[in-house]
Amino acid sequence: MIRLELTKLWRQNKIIPCIMLLLMLMVGSLEISIFTQGQRLSDAVETSEQTIKELKQPNPFQGTKQLLPETKSTISLLDKQLVALKRRDGTSLREVGVKQFIQKWPMLSYSGDNIIDFNLHSGEVEATRKELVYLQHHQLPTMLPLTIRTNPQTALTNNVPVFQDKVFQELTQRFYVKGWEQIWLWSTIGGIMIALAAINIFLGDILANERDSQNDHTTWLRLQHYGRVKMVLTKLGVHLVLSCLMLFTALGIFLVYAWLRNGLGDLRYPVQAWALGKKVVSPYLWLTATAEANYFAPLQITFIPLARYLGLLGIFGLVVLFLNSTLTLLINRLVRMRLLALLIMVALPLLGLVLPVSIYNPYTYLNGDWVVSNYLGYFLSQRAAVYPWVISGIGIAAIVCLVLALIPLKRKQGGHFG
Incomplete structure (x- = not known):
């Protein structure tokens, strides 16, 4: 069954275009950064x-041509x-x-x-x-x-x-x-949401397209004694594996390009984060310097290696991909029109780029940079790191979506997958 799904998606020409779209977005971001840096260096x-x-x-107010x-x-x-x-x-x-x-x-x-x-x-x-x-x-x-x-x-x-x-x-x-560094930049500008939208352009109708397809594979599978639960789980596995494959393939090709273009950089490079710490006494002379240094109290500004940041971001990204796959199946089950389901799945991630930040906005908790750097902890007035709690919350949300997608719905006349 998995081979059938993969073959169908390959014939529908959905895998390679998605990789190319993700790659173009990454390369475009890198080229813009390089071009802008060149201009700014010249200005500097x-x-x-x-x-x-x-x-x-000479300063006329000093009364001398000697420099201080x-x-x-x-x-x-x-x-x-x-x-x-x-x-x-x-x-x-x-x-x-x-x-x-x-x-x-x-x-x-x-x-x-x-x-x-x-x-x-x-x-x-x-x-x-x-x-x-x-x-x-x-x-x-x-x-x-x-x-x-x-x-x-x-x-x-x-x-x-x-x-x-x-x-x-x-x-x-x-x-x-x-x-x-570009991966780091992508996380700060909502790159995960952009990647999800690109993936959903090609995979956002993975279940709903069975209703519009000339070849209804689900009907054939029922004749082979495949149950509804097994079909949904197979769809989930295919969607998640392909999402990871598309993203990591595009990422791998991009890193090769970046290495040839400008190098990969040093994984020890510091990334700013926030952690519980003692009050900072600023060495600077202006009156508000110490207060500004402790702006995020009781959290303090610290730095972690880029390698650690990217590792935590990678785990976060995998959990978000799992949530996206389960949500795709749920939307595809509830929305009977394939194009509408596809539109919803493309629009959902992009909403995270435009909706205002709020503790009541679920997209706030999907900001990978805020979660990994623990700035979200300051935003939520938490003293401890929020990373494990956010990861757990996203995982629970994904399981809830999966359970809802597995709950039987009343079949319409004709016996199509409900």
Whole structure:
């Protein structure tokens, strides 16, 4: 029976197009990141050169042409960062960044502005300092160009004037241009929901299409003494296996492409997370620095290796795929029109990208990045990690959908599968 299902789907030309669609979405995201990073690096070099030129000009209010020691120190850091930017040297840029962020008033050199001038309120400066220290400890290069480590609360806590918007973007926008980092990026922008929608375009009618097909395989299977439960479970197995196969095949091809294009990156790279910890005493001088560093209290900003993040994300993705497969069967059982069932299954994941975040919105708990990084724990005011509870909840929801799909429905005249 499984061979029959796979053969039918292959003949319907559903497997390869789905893989190609997923692959195109991943490759497109990578190419956009690489192109945008190139533009931003050029802007950073130009801004750094302009800032150095302005700092070297004598200050009329000083009454002397001699530069202050603080100005000389700033110019020295700018020169080093400019060289690192031109050489695309992330290691040298990290060294300059560490020197900047152990000062009392850290500054991103290529922006030419103090970080606190842009009212970053969610511990971004403290998180950036921790990340740079982590990178230095593990001897890892930073991303290019060096930017502030932003948090989900940044957009809510900063009211940036229009004339400062460009510099704020330079300060906060990161570029993920290596293979493993792109998976991380996909998780932060709802990549799991996009992947589900792409899969459902081709598999969202796996049960409902039996009613519209010229060859009703379910009727033939009944004649071979296949029960309804076995047929549903077979459909579930085929849908889940094919979903995993499509996603992981596209992912594998993408990683090969990314490796040839720009490399895979280092799996030790730090990913920001939130965990229960002691109060942070900020080393910076402005009055609100310590309060901003403890914005997420009692949770504190921490960093985990990218390998651990991707491992947890992979488990989360498998559980979500299982939920999607059981939900597909349930919708296909309840909705008699194949095209309508297909439309519902494609639209359901995409709703997660547009509905507002809320504790009452089930899509909030399907945000893989929030779950793995435990930002969802802060959002729900939980002290402990929410990952095992969310995984369990999704699994229970999937089992409920499966049980409902197995409950017999009244057959319509003609004996079609109900």
